[in-house]
Amino acid sequence: MTExxxxxxxxxxxxxxxTDLAPKxxxxxLIPVITTDNLSGEVLMQGYMNEESFKKTIKIGEAVYYSxxxxxxxxxxxxxGLVQIVKEMRIDDDQDCVWLRVDxxxxxxxxxxxxxxxxxxxxxxxxxxxxxxxEFKEKEKxxxxxxxxxxxxxxxxx
Amino acid sequence: MTExxxxxxxxxxxxxxxTDLAPKxxxxxLIPVITTDNLSGEVLMQGYMNEESFKKTIKIGEAVYYSxxxxxxxxxxxxxGLVQIVKEMRIDDDQDCVWLRVDxxxxxxxxxxxxxxxxxxxxxxxxxxxxxxxEFKEKEKxxxxxxxxxxxxxxxxx
Numbered sequence: 001m002t003e004x005x006x007x008x009x010x011x012x013x014x015x016x017x018x019t020d021l022a023p024k025x026x027x028x029x030l031i032p033v034i035t036t037d038n039l040s041g042e043v044l045m046q047g048y049m050n051e052e053s054f055k056k057t058i059k060i061g062e063a064v065y066y067s068x069x070x071x072x073x074x075x076x077x078x079x080x081g082l083v084q085i086v087k088e089m090r091i092d093d094d095q096d097c098v099w100l101r102v103d104x105x106x107x108x109x110x111x112x113x114x115x116x117x118x119x120x121x122x123x124x125x126x127x128x129x130x131x132x133x134x135e136f137k138e139k140e141k142x143x144x145x146x147x148x149x150x151x152x153x154x155x156x157x158x
Numbered sequence: 159m160t161e162x163x164x165x166x167x168x169x170x171x172x173x174x175x176x177t178d179l180a181p182k183x184x185x186x187x188l189i190p191v192i193t194t195d196n197l198s199g200e201v202l203m204q205g206y207m208n209e210e211s212f213k214k215t216i217k218i219g220e221a222v223y224y225s226x227x228x229x230x231x232x233x234x235x236x237x238x239g240l241v242q243i244v245k246e247m248r249i250d251d252d253q254d255c256v257w258l259r260v261d262x263x264x265x266x267x268x269x270x271x272x273x274x275x276x277x278x279x280x281x282x283x284x285x286x287x288x289x290x291x292x293e294f295k296e297k298e299k300x301x302x303x304x305x306x307x308x309x310x311x312x313x314x315x316x
Contacts, residue, residue: 041199
């Protein structure tokens with residue numbers, strides 16, 4: 001397998017206009033990742049990669065994140081079976097954000113059991129006395145998290 | 159105009175399963191935002207909001223971010239005219255990420271001049287000796303950044 005080497009960031013011209021892959025990781029060594037369903041375009045989740053998971057994703061063509069709560073590589077689907085097959089991988093103008101277009105084995109990406117992590121909408125354009133409650137956009141869970149994850153700790157933090 | 163009050167984060171059940179809007183801002187007071195084209199589903203950009211820009215977006219129905227480089231509210235389109243009209247606003251399971259579905263006046267969202275900031279793809283599933291160069295997925299810019307932004311400093315940082 002080819003070793004993957006990132007290019008050194010030298011100029012705005014190089015970063016924005018060239019074909020050099022020169023990703024920028026933040027002060028914690030992470031880069032944000034947006035994951036969408038390849039067919040529907042729906043945003044499934046937002047996660048992070050460190051350098052190792054970024055390179056592993058490129059190598060194996062499946063989404064590998066870095067779990068901030070568990071502080072280790074997170075090859076999505078290894079516990080749940082909900083593997084994300086990468087169909088396209090893009091990077092943004094200043095190369096500090098990644099977009100993955102994926103097919104999901106099992107059809108769900110959210111640990112709560114929904115297809116997308118973004119299963120609720122926020123009302124906006126509020127008028128006087130309008131209700132501000134979130135609205136559920138997915139009515140039913142795809143899977144039962146207790147059956148899939150058992151007693152594993154919930155990643156959501158207060 | 160109704161004042162917008164976020165709920166206090168009390169339990170995982172409340173955050174994941176209820177209709178309470180209880181967003182989590184990070185140690186810098188920011189929440190990441192994914193912005194997609196309402197019709198095509200294409201990811202246009204990834205930005206950040208602070209509490210003030212989050213509330214302003216809800217109130218006016220246009221995307222208002224917080225610019226980390228300029229350290230101030232960034233009502234997208236005030237310089238370029240490329241205003242983003244919010245069609246739907248969603249929040250994720252643990253309420254630490256926002257997804258905006260928008261229509262863009264002028265059809266472009268990227269300061270480099272492209273429709274999407276994610277105008278290049280990363281080759282993946284590499285074989286021995288394969289080429290690792292980024293591939294341009296948008297062939298032509300929608301606008302000339304020099305004409306739109308003049309001598310304003312480029313937000314891309316090395």
